[in-house]
Amino acid sequence: MGEILQYIPGNGLFHRLHPATKILFIIVVSIATILSSSIPLLVAYLLLILLLALAGHLLKPVLQQMLLVGLMSIVLYLVTILTVPRGTVIGSLVPGFIPFIGGSIPVTVEALIVGTVLTLRFAILITAFQLFVISTQPRDLVHTMERARIPADYTLMFIIALRFIPTLQIEGKRIHEAQLARGYHPGEG
Template sequence: MAEILQYVHKDGFLHRLHPYTKIAFIIVVSIMCIIATDIGFLTFMVLAMLAFAAYGRLLTESLQQLKLILVMSLIFILITIITMPNGDTLGYLIPQGIPFAGGLIPVTDGGLLIGLVLTLRFMILIFAFQLFLISTQPRDLVHAMEKVGLPIDYILMFIIALRFIPTLQIEGQRIHEAQLARGFNPGSGFIGKIRSVAPIVVPLVSNALLRANVLGLTIDMRGYRIGRKTHIRERKFAGRDFVVMGILSVAGCGFIILLLAHLV
């Protein structure tokens, strides 16, 4: 089963980069995709994310949640089509031939364009943050956030919350399989999937609260205290980090030029 936001142990190019380099990468990519409105440029950024993942030997892991991303993207497009009917009408979600409801929801070029832009931005941000999290060890992320000056207790809560995401995913899958083994039949299709969620929520929340309580007791029993920490291993900037920083700087300057020329 594909785990969401779980660190993948490999020796790829992305894994060897310093966390600060990857944070700078996320900042540059986020700013560029949020400002840009050209569909061609945003599509290029999506392809660049996939190429970057392939170079870092993480393409398979990056595409494991592709089905969920596509479903969310389709929902974004439908919402924008319904809520932003701007421009020329291209058609209707409900055909005009259907009595009473036909022709009530027009599909306009403006709404479709906005939906595609938001969808591409969503995909870029998801791929960028996913690459960062699955290629960065939690301890390296903690060290980087601590050096920035963030309080260690907030960092601890953030790391625990990230670790709980794949844990809850695995726990939910186990509960679902246990219920199916006991003869629970939610049915097939979209309605069946909705019906299968409700019986999972209660035991999943109960187990999550129990795990959180055990984790808190474990932290207290091991004598964890907030204070100045020392680290056995310190990550240093390498040549590859300076190369990536230079590429990001050139990409940022090029984006500014394109932005001033109204090409993005």
């Protein structure tokens, strides 16, 4: 798997779009996603973004990087289920036959719906931003932000953050490989 949030050279549909158009796309997708609570509509938004990635020859890198998004989405879903206790109870997270704590964490229909909506929103926003970043050269993004009269400090912070994430990932891989070379095996006592 390649580095996350790293520009990938290409000549697909999304690569050829002007960075301002991509920024507008991100804004429209963000607003539409936040305003929608319809699960079928949110699924359609996610499929639309994946179709754009396919049209831009970026589907494989987007899906490779979706593993982390998937894990974070599962955690978000579980936390939402645990924190929305009101509604029609359909079961409990802890079976009722367990003494003292059995049946103490109810799972409700409303919690499942809210969890699904929040998880889809999260996946849509992250995937759209990821598609934007991997298809836009940082220098083009800087020029577009300067033309939009965004203060240089904000532009610099944004670009440094984008450039720093892949560097952190590469350093983490190097440390992991060095530990393995020295005989360290994670998970073993």
